[in-house]
Amino acid sequence: MRHLLSAADLDRATAIEVLDAAAQMAATQAREIKKLPTLRGRTVVNLFFEDSTRTRISFETAAKRLSADVINFAAKGSSVSKGESLKDTAQTLQAMGADAVVIRHPASGAPHRLAHSGWVGTSVVNAGDGTHQHPTQALLDAYTIRRHLTGTTGNPDGVGNDLTGLRVAIVGDVLHSRVARSNVQLLHTLGAEVTLVSPPTLVPVGAEAWPCSISYHLDAVLADQQPDAIMMLRVQRERMGGDRTGATGFFPSPLEYTRSFGLDARRLRMLPDHAIVLHPGPMNRGLEISAEAADSPRAVILEQVANGVAVRMAVLYLLLAQERETLA
Ligand code: CP
Numbered sequence: 001m002r003h004l005l006s007a008a009d010l011d012r013a014t015a016i017e018v019l020d021a022a023a024q025m026a027a028t029q030a031r032e033i034k035k036l037p038t039l040r041g042r043t044v045v046n047l048f049f050e051d052s053t054r055t056r057i058s059f060e061t062a063a064k065r066l067s068a069d070v071i072n073f074a075a076k077g078s079s080v081s082k083g084e085s086l087k088d089t090a091q092t093l094q095a096m097g098a099d100a101v102v103i104r105h106p107a108s109g110a111p112h113r114l115a116h117s118g119w120v121g122t123s124v125v126n127a128g129d130g131t132h133q134h135p136t137q138a139l140l141d142a143y144t145i146r147r148h149l150t151g152t153t154g155n156p157d158g159v160g161n162d163l164t165g166l167r168v169a170i171v172g173d174v175l176h177s178r179v180a181r182s183n184v185q186l187l188h189t190l191g192a193e194v195t196l197v198s199p200p201t202l203v204p205v206g207a208e209a210w211p212c213s214i215s216y217h218l219d220a221v222l223a224d225q226q227p228d229a230i231m232m233l234r235v236q237r238e239r240m241g242g243d244r245t246g247a248t249g250f251f252p253s254p255l256e257y258t259r260s261f262g263l264d265a266r267r268l269r270m271l272p273d274h275a276i277v278l279h280p281g282p283m284n285r286g287l288e289i290s291a292e293a294a295d296s297p298r299a300v301i302l303e304q305v306a307n308g309v310a311v312r313m314a315v316l317y318l319l320l321a322q323e324r325e326t327l328a
Contacts, residue, residue, distance in 0.1 A: 001318045003115045003124045006133045007185035015189055016162060019143050021314035022307070023157040029065070029310065038321050039068035045098040047090065048127070049075040049105045054281055054305055055127045055136070059102045062312035068320075071096065086110060087119045094120045100320055101125070108132035108178075123319045131176050131204075131239070136315055137280050138182035140308040142190055144300050145229050147307070148276050164191030169221050170212075172233030172261055172288050175202040176240070179280045180233055184212050197221050199261065201251045218261050222270040230271065231278040232263050232289045254287055264290040268298065276300045 001014070010018070028036060044063040048056050056072070063070045073093060075081070080089060090101060100123040103111045108130030115124035128134040142163065149166055150158035168187055174180045174196050187194050194212035196203070207214060215221050222230075235257065252260065263277065271277075277289075277299045285291050294301065 001322070003111075004135050004315055004319065005111050005115055005124065005126045007135045007138045007182040007189070009135070010139075010186060010189060012162060012189050012191075015139070015142070015186060016160065018139055018311070018314050018318060019146060020159050021317060022139070022143050022310040023147075023159050025065075025313040025317070026157070026307070026310035035065055035067055037067050038317055039063065039066040041069075042099040042320050043069045043071065043097045044100045044102060044316065044320075045071045045073060045093045045096075045122075046127075047073045047093065047101050047103045049080065049086075049103070049110075050128065052104055052127070054308060055104065055134075058305070058308040059125075059127060059136075059312050059316075061309050062316055065309070066313055066316055066321075068099075068316070071098065086114065087117070090114055090120050094122060098122050100316065102127050104128045106130055125315060125319065128178055130178065132178050132181065134178040134182045134280075135186070136308070136312055137179050138186040139315070140304055140311040141179075141183055141231065141278055141280070142186055143307050143311050144278065144304050145187075145192075145276070146190075148300060149228050149274070162190040163187060166192045166229065167195070167225055167227045168192050168229045168231060169195045169197055169218075169225065169227040170231045170233065171197040171218060171263070173202045173235045174198045174207065174233065175204050176236040177233050179231075181210075183231065184210050188212065195221055195225060195227070197261065199252055199257070218267065219270070222267055226272045227275060228272070229276050229278060230263065231280075232283075232293075234280065234282060235284055235288050237284075258287055262288055262290065263293040265292045268293050268296060271298070278304060281305070 046059055060070050102125045104127040110129050111124050111126035146158040150161040170180050184194050188211040196212055196214045197218050279301045
């Protein structure tokens with residue numbers, strides 16, 4: 001694996017290989033072997049042009065637990081504010097010895113440009129680009145679902161398993177969600193049946209062609225499909241304005257949105273007993289998810305965060321520590 005730019009880069013076998021490697025990484029962490037020597041002498045650059053809490057800290061933790069050196073770069077406070085281009089910024093960081101660049105960027109396609117422009121010779125990992133892709137989020141979500149819903153006594157992490165037969169509902173602001181796009185692709189690759197549930201105004205043009213079904217009625221999906229996992233999406237108010245949702249905000253209004261698409265105690269009770277609740281974070285409590293749902297025993301939201309470290313350790317390991325054919 002040379003780069004990880006999109007969930008589409010992962011076929012079923014490769015996705016399972018990453019999830020299984022993540023399970024091994026998690027096992028080392030559980031044994032309190034916090035630091036592995038695997039990437040000693042390698043340098044990982046976190047190049048973040050957009051805000052992040054979970055992803056940036058998670059990649060930093062993952063790289064450090066593999067003994068890599070880490071350079072954290074945030075566009076705010078850097079020479080980007082003086083007009084420095086992505087090319088010059090990336091080449092500057094490579095000149096400092098980067099072996100991998102983890103990039104988050106508001107422009108869809110920026111990681112792809114970096115990987116295929118010839119500007120740098122490093123591996124590139126997409127940590128979220130615009131409304132396009134967030135492949136490591138999809139991997140950590142799949143890891144969390146697999147562990148909870150396919151794990152057994154003898155195989156608590158569900159190692160080797162895919163997600164065949166599981167029903168996953170992804171609910172909310174699909175229009176702006178790179179998490180939804182990545183998850184639809186990866187969950188489908190792993191055999192899950194995915195249903196997107198969203199107001200019609202927050203469904204992207206072309207979503208009809210995605211490998212999932214689409215509904216505009218959350219209560220009907222909960223009652224009829226009885227999903228095994230429900231993934232609530234963040235309403236991305238910062239990306240609303242100047243697009244089809246209207247410059248003044250989003251439609252439906254926040255109150256209507258919560259009534260029709262919010263996960264609350266009543267809807268939580270409609271789920272089957274084994275069902276789990278996911279959210280990529282950061283959450284808008286009281287908008288797409290109530291505090292009761294977010295803090296319920298079914299919610300695996302903090303577990304997603306913890307699993308993100310193991311998944312990103314696995315991705316960095318497979319990118320940097322193995323000589324493999326190019327995927328992307
Ligand atoms: N899930 C996610 O990408 O969160 P951050 O924006 O905090 O990284």
